[in-house]
Amino acid sequence: MSPDILRYTAFSDDPDGGNPAGVVLDATGLDDAAMLGIAAELGYSESAFLYPDSTLRFFSPKAEVAFCGHATVATSVALAEQQGGPGSYVFRTPAGEIPVTTELVDGQVRATLTSVEPHIKDVEAADLTEALAALDWAAEDLDPALPPRIAFAGNNHLVLSAATRERLADLAYDFDRLKALMERLDLTTVQLVHRAGETVFHVRDPFPVGGVVEDAATGAAAVAFGAYARELALVKEESVLTLHQGEDMGRPSLLTVTLRAGDPRVRVAGTAVPIG
Structure with missing residues (x-):
């Protein structure tokens, strides 16, 4: 069965601004080749793939990326909108755990992610x-x-x-x-x-x-x-x-x-x- 692929643009409230990302909120059953294929077909700089255990992976059209901020924001906003409202998440990424909070600001969902130690x-x-x-x-x-x-x-x-x-x-x-x-x-x-x-x-x-x-x-x-x-x-x-x-x-x-x-x-x- 083909995954449900969402398309969001992050760091903008305008569909014609920001950085587009593909978002798959349930990547169960997708292997690396399938995720890379989806990312390449979409052609965005990165796409995000979320697993039920909160593992979040990112693929550019060419390769996997350890961490992607705009795709994390897109995923968090998509979760808030799909699951009935803002919440807090902790994503397990190849770079480490990334906490994210979402909140409604002027009627729009705004996400704040916290980096690993820099x-x-x-x-x-x-x-x-x-x-x-x-x-x-x-x-x-x-x-x-x-x-x-x-x-x-x-x-x-x-x-x-x-x-x-x-x-x-x-x-x-x-x-x-x-x-x-x-x-x-x-x-x-x-x-x-x-x-x-x-x-x-x-x-x-x-x-x-x-x-x-x-x-x-x-x-x-x-x-x-x-x-x-x-x-x-x-x-x-x-x-x-x-x-x-x-x-x-x-x-x-x-x-x-x-x-x-x-x-x-x-x-x-x-x-x-x-x-x-």
């Missing part, structure tokens, strides 16, 4: 040079106030900060070259960032390892970036960050990242709505 590390000079070459960026295009790092909050993301909004908007990269570097460094996305204010950022996330040029909203990268910003003291230990993503793709997305004093984990919140 960490960041330095980037080797040669790897940074290769990343810039693949992006066709010069070293002068980087903002020295936000140094390059690899940030982890479920999977790895290379954080690079653009000195200007124009540099961020002009994205035309070498897909195969960046993919090769990302596979070697075990990166899920490259998070390109421009700081627009004390707690406001514009972000873009190339995702060639998933067979997708760019993500319109990347919850996993958002929580990793929150950990990065806190560790480098770019923001206060207790902060709420606003991340705008997808604008340059024509799919505006809004991600709210919360940092709490005394808790190393990072939270990201957003809405999700069904799409046709």
Whole structure:
């Protein structure tokens, strides 16, 4: 019997915004090949597959991914809508346990996920040079106030900060070259960032390892970036960050990242709505 496949877009209240994800709320009987086939047919950056024991797995059109934020948000909102109202969940993912709470805000279900414990590390000079070459960026295009790092909050993301909004908007990269570097460094996305204010950022996330040029909203990268910003003291230990993503793709997305004093984990919140 074919599974019931739902389609949601996450981190937006508009079906034409956010990042689409496939959601299967009962993946019983599906093997890896079947889940990969569904993800490839849908063509979204990721699709989520939930089992009765709360195991949640994620597949891009090319491979399984340890953790995906936007598909987790989509799954949580779908559960709340399918099961009669908001609730709390703890998903068992390949990256670890991910708690999620849902609530009604202005008539819409809003989900907040909590990451696994994050960490960041330095980037080797040669790897940074290769990343810039693949992006066709010069070293002068980087903002020295936000140094390059690899940030982890479920999977790895290379954080690079653009000195200007124009540099961020002009994205035309070498897909195969960046993919090769990302596979070697075990990166899920490259998070390109421009700081627009004390707690406001514009972000873009190339995702060639998933067979997708760019993500319109990347919850996993958002929580990793929150950990990065806190560790480098770019923001206060207790902060709420606003991340705008997808604008340059024509799919505006809004991600709210919360940092709490005394808790190393990072939270990201957003809405999700069904799409046709």
